[in-house]
Amino acid sequence: MRDSVETDKVIVSKVDADIIVTTYKEAAVLDLIDAKELDSVYVTMSQGNDVFYLVDLTALNADLTNDAQSYFSRKARIVPNIKAAAIVINTLRGRIVARFYIQYFKPLYTTKIVGSVEEAKAWFASVRKEELV
Helix, strand or coil: CCCEEECCCEEEEEEECCEEEEEECCCCEECHHHHHHHHHHHHHHHCCCCEEEEEECCCCCCEECHHHHHHHHHHCCCHHHEEEEEEECCCHHHHHHHHHHHHHHCCCCEEEEECCHHHHHHHHHHHHHHHHC
């Protein structure tokens, strides 16, 4: 298993035993075909274990099509293994779009919008603590 995979649109890295980070490149727009390819990467990286899913959408003009968003929210093979997801966004427009995504597509896992990767990791740590209680 590789800990990092790079495509022309994203870099996917396993940064902890249970955290997979997807960093979008500038002007990358993922469509359904890209989403299905990424799903295979996630399944391989997770090795059947539950994971936290961190999506870094801070690159300029990075986005997902509606089909890709729908796929990742409910249909992807990795969905049953996602403990929680954090979407890192640093623009008002991005936050509005992400809120719409969460409300419209209703992912089957808890999803939070955060301002930084560090904030996402801190939130994941709090979710881990809640699991132990």
